Amino acid sequence: MTAEFPLAVHALVYLLHTGRITPSQELADNICTNPARVRKVMTKLHRAGLAESVRGQGSGYRCGGETAAVTLGTVLRSLEEEPLSMSWRSGDMDRECLISSGMGAIMDGIYGQLNRQCMETLESMTIGDLTHQIFDRKKETT
Amino acid sequence: MTAEFPLAVHALVYLLHTGRITPSQELADNICTNPARVRKVMTKLHRAGLAESVRGQGSGYRCGGETAAVTLGTVLRSLEEEPLSMSWRSGDMDRECLISSGMGAIMDGIYGQLNRQCMETLESMTIGDLTHQIFDRKKETT
DNA sequence: TTTTAATGTAATTATATTAGTTACATTAAA
């Protein structure tokens, strides 16, 4: 999972809050990054149908009330990412040794299991939930 | 989680299998990496009590049958890693805006939850389990 | 019809992380 995920979530929470057409510049300012990066991520969310992209003068991004029901799992899938990814594989598939040739697949299975589990949890969290946490949080005595 | 994790798991499976003092060179060959990297990881496992480190001539690493019961969670903790880590934080703690100032903590909470969940799963898997998967796997018709 | 303000996207640069390499003091067996 790259930082595009928190960026996308942040943007959706912000857009749900404003409810209006919001330019990448304003999003970038709130998120604390640059507009081009925001646009790159918003383009993906738009392609996945999670945000409206308005073009021309006065353009920007917008999303409606239905966004509150969007899950974080859906957001992550829109970015075509997985919670956990491991590019390096130990061992060598072509070795005689069962350990050297087998560890890669074994570990892949473990990552797969962890990823499925994480996705399940992310599917249970919505943009609306986070908005609540931010705006309606009861004061807690730490 | 960095690639030190699969490397460490691979090394422990290999050492459990050989049962003898095994030099970093041999481990590196089986894992397909270099001896210095292996030693760096093995030093951590040794410090955590997961492997014996023998010094001097004919030295190397060894671990006994008790290693079969070591969980992958314990391995990951020995490396002082977490399943999922995110260095980048969106927003700015010092802003008035509740979204900009709050998103960092909200997302940290989510990563924390995912990490606890992954650790729980990793605690349920042992080096012995993987050894079984590798050596005693029944032939399956895919 | 022209101007304007914004997106979509690519190319480039900068930064950070990760892996690999080299080197050598230390260790303890032979």
Add this chain to the structure above:
DNA sequence: TTTAATGTAACTAATATAATTACATTAAAA
């Protein structure tokens, strides 16, 4: 005393990530 290995640090290389810059495209507004 020699030897073969670890522990560890310093350095280099490779990769991944983020930031920056630039500009064609789009559509509203003048």
